[in-house]
Amino acid sequence: MKENIYFVTGIDTDAGKSYATGLIARRWNEEGYRTITQKLIQTGNTGYSEDIDLHRKLMGMDYTEEDRLGYTMPEIFTYPASPHLAARLDNRPIDFHKIAEATRILSNRYDRVLLEGAGGIMVPLTEDYLTIDYIQERNYPVIFVTSAKLGSINHTLLSLEALRNRNIRLEMVAYNLYPEQEDQTISQDTQRFIRKYLERHFPGAGFIEVPAIKKN
Template sequence: MEALFITGTDTDIGKTLVTGLLGWWLDQRGLRVITQKWVETGNGGDIDLHLQIMKRPKEEFERYIDLMLPYSFSLPSSPHLAAEVEGRTIDPERIKEKFESLSQEFEYLLVEGAGGLLVPINRESFLIDVAQEVGLSILVVAGNRLGAINHTLLTLEVLKQRGMKVVGVVFNTYSKDQNRLITKDNPRVIERFYQDTVLGVLEFGEIEDLYEEFKPIGEKIFKRWIG
């Protein structure tokens, strides 16, 4: 089994989109793949979106839903706060158990993070701690906008300090209102500091237009991840 953790430089910058597209890319090659979201806040329906983007009916995965989404909370906030508001606690061991169970059923497992790297899940742990403990490689999704350079470099520095394998960075231009001068410069600057790290840029557009655009990005991700 091969597993990959998809993190982001911020919240709402395209992790769900990239997770779904990568799942679709793997599925198109006849590989047995499933996605997982360890903690979801705001009842965002990310697992449903993964499956929609992958063009797979939810019914096929119905018996795995409890494993695919260990924790879900109503408040759209940091996981630790969303859990506290409901009088619950996020247990990293429960997440690991669900991860291991899915790992035994599928060839490829894509885990979407929540927010950025250092999002607390309780008063002691960050979500990235769990990813590190189970030995996951990391794919970074960067929101292609003003501020992306700093956010992306900070993310890469944390991963470097932790000694975690970085598969690469995918920039997602999630709004048509972004300054083109900035969105073209962001990937170039990251490449200057972390050579051969940027695997591609997704331009703003309808989801149906992104499948073809993602194909070469999927190839690069797979080569870096699996070899």
């Protein structure tokens, strides 16, 4: 597997993964790295991926050829639920070979691929196969999205411990400031604590702020 694929996950469904993914892709493109985003499994849509739509808006670009061919959204299910449940309700299994082949094609065409998961790292893809299993099998480095909301410290540390227990490399933590929190005391201390934790336990990992800018 080429080492230009980064798996984007986070503390939960509302961590702002899609927002962070789009902005990181835009930043990398501006730095000269041809970057594309892909959604591992999209649920709650029919025939398109709302997360890819958001990525492209934030990246300031139209749909690509790879979008139109479905490589960036290889598996779409109609029910807005965890992939294992959405697949069951649509009465068809997730085609993991199709996903992996689409990712391979993108990694050959672009300098970097941001592969956004669904929910957090322990979200089930099938009854006995978790997102973290998928990440570990493919040896993807992780970009982990957390936020300033109350509870983020607990959810972040639990997730990072799970990554370390699986020997999964943490590439960076993206601290999502969108939407802007009313309580800046909690927001600022949460960021301070997570930064200190990374310095002690994941010294090789990067840290970036995802600014609270408008989607359009």
